[in-house]
Amino acid sequence: MSDWRSEGTSGIRGEALGWSICSLLFVILWGNMPRVLIVDDHAVIRRGVQGILSTYPEWDLCGEADNGQDAIRLAGELAPEVVIMDVSMPGMNGLEATRIIHDVLPETKVLLLTLHSSSEFVRSAFRAGARGYVLKSDAENELVRALNVVIGEGTYVSPAVDARAAKESIFNN
Amino acid sequence: MRILVADDHDIIRRGLKELLTSRSGWEVCAEAKTGREAVMLAEQLRPDVVVMDISMPDLNGLEAARKIRKSLPKTEILILTLHFSDQLVREIVEAGVRAYIMKSDADRDLVAAVEALANHRPFFTARAADMLLDGFVRPHSAQPDPDAVIRNRLTSREREIVQLLAEGKSSKEVAVSLGISVKTAETHRANIMRKLELHSVSELVRYAVRNQIIEA
Numbered sequence: 001m002s003d004w005r006s007e008g009t010s011g012i013r014g015e016a017l018g019w020s021i022c023s024l025l026f027v028i029l030w031g032n033m034p035r036v037l038i039v040d041d042h043a044v045i046r047r048g049v050q051g052i053l054s055t056y057p058e059w060d061l062c063g064e065a066d067n068g069q070d071a072i073r074l075a076g077e078l079a080p081e082v083v084i085m086d087v088s089m090p091g092m093n094g095l096e097a098t099r100i101i102h103d104v105l106p107e108t109k110v111l112l113l114t115l116h117s118s119s120e121f122v123r124s125a126f127r128a129g130a131r132g133y134v135l136k137s138d139a140e141n142e143l144v145r146a147l148n149v150v151i152g153e154g155t156y157v158s159p160a161v162d163a164r165a166a167k168e169s170i171f172n173n
Numbered sequence: 174m175r176i177l178v179a180d181d182h183d184i185i186r187r188g189l190k191e192l193l194t195s196r197s198g199w200e201v202c203a204e205a206k207t208g209r210e211a212v213m214l215a216e217q218l219r220p221d222v223v224v225m226d227i228s229m230p231d232l233n234g235l236e237a238a239r240k241i242r243k244s245l246p247k248t249e250i251l252i253l254t255l256h257f258s259d260q261l262v263r264e265i266v267e268a269g270v271r272a273y274i275m276k277s278d279a280d281r282d283l284v285a286a287v288e289a290l291a292n293h294r295p296f297f298t299a300r301a302a303d304m305l306l307d308g309f310v311r312p313h314s315a316q317p318d319p320d321a322v323i324r325n326r327l328t329s330r331e332r333e334i335v336q337l338l339a340e341g342k343s344s345k346e347v348a349v350s351l352g353i354s355v356k357t358a359e360t361h362r363a364n365i366m367r368k369l370e371l372h373s374v375s376e377l378v379r380y381a382v383r384n385q386i387i388e389a
Contacts, residue, residue, distance in 0.1 A: 042276055042277055042279065043188070043279055044188035044276055044280070045185070047191035136182055139183065139184040140183035140187065
């Protein structure tokens, strides 16, 4: 949980580079680039995620959905390594979709990308089977780091959210 | 065409930039994280269009728009919000802003709105357009006493202070941040509370959240 912190002492870019070893290792072991599905009802956020990932060619953005139902359908079709999921969406919300994807595709890691920083949200996210929790306000600096952590079988929570509450729920699982 | 993008969230600026630069000949010449930064950069760079979020720290998008329109009448402004609000449409139009869209519709509306502004034509999200047209066709429907409205309208300075107070600043901090005396800041504060019929800072915060002056 805290091992990623010890990686980088040379600034954010240094940490990101350190962690890209995870995705490289993934490429070597599995023979393909880790694929990411992005789910958000706002196109501007989906474009933002695309913009961030475009500077990290080892990540393959394989699909997009703007609601929970389509997310489940696309996840089933594409079996991506990671789903980046918004929480508040019309129709089926991100937590519900996370629960179902976690059930049906236990190998797929769900990383929540949200505006909500309350510890209750974090708790229900991990209870639903999410492996990472990044605030939209921190996405620019943390998204790729979080992707590398979850794909390396770790758990990631934005330092800005109530980390203690999150840890409790992880350890109780 | 040169566009200034202002939003306090990096990822939203990134997304707006991706959407805007998908058009050839469109360039994002600068990015701002607060309303004050947006005003400063706009005055420096004189962009053709400013694309701006309404909820930003320090100075919100609406106040920034008023300042930019005042010093750069040729620069067109597009306001983006997360939620639709009738009250806001009125204030946006009064601020001289000629385009208003919802963040959720950015993929459909953003390019079309900026294109309209480039030709100095207005662009409003369908609901706002309906509302404005409705007000034009039936100007007297359910309008409060116009004298009272004008009497109780906040001045530009007062609106700036509403945001600073709602962000948790004391009268003294407000005075320092705006370069005015504490006494003046307190007078402004009293006038704001009277005009808005508010009785406590927590009511003021609620007012600011409801009107998207600050984020909840």
